[in-house]
Amino acid sequence: GQNIDQPTEMTATEGAIVQINCTYQTSGFNGLFWYQQHAGEAPTFLSYNVLDGLEEKGRFSSFLSRSKGYSYLLLKELQMKDSASYLCAAMDSNYQLIWGAGTKLIIKP
């Protein structure tokens, strides 16, 4: 079956760095997406990886290893506004997104 695993909750300190891991199993693979979702709001796009390696975008970076079925989202210089859920989603061979349940990130001052 198709499955996405990510931690349910993580806590980090303002100004620090946090890494949110995601492992996936899909029928075929057409890329890995990360979305941010603040409580009560819609998911918003953060990043897309289809090739192995690290993609950097400001304070956020995303990494993909296709051979390991593994991705992570790295958030640097954490700010209070980064408190949100982070959703990992893998695109299968039918170009459908398979979503993880999300990782709730709590930032403490």
Next chain:
Amino acid sequence: IAGITQAPTSQILAAGRRMTLRCTQDMRHNAMYWYRQDLGLGLRLIHYSNTAGTTGKGEVPDGYSVSRANTDDFPLTLASAVPSQTSVYFCASSGLGGGTDTQYFGPGTRLTVL
């Protein structure tokens, strides 16, 4: 303002009633999607449309129907609502269906079925 709108924002519905959730996008995206989001679960695809005039079933289509008469609108209908359909419903769109384009989400509809 470009984007996706959904209506209503929230709704309380008696079981057995019919309900249509509305979704409109003005980005001229070809593909549109309906998801439901439940606590502790990932977003689950209900129905999708890769282009106007076509629709497809997602992971959890039972009890729901959709239509895509034009590019902009993609309504979701619950013919006879049941309590298990209590959820937050998100509409999304992407430039291309059947491709790797990013999906953009509407603000959601919070539906409670009693």
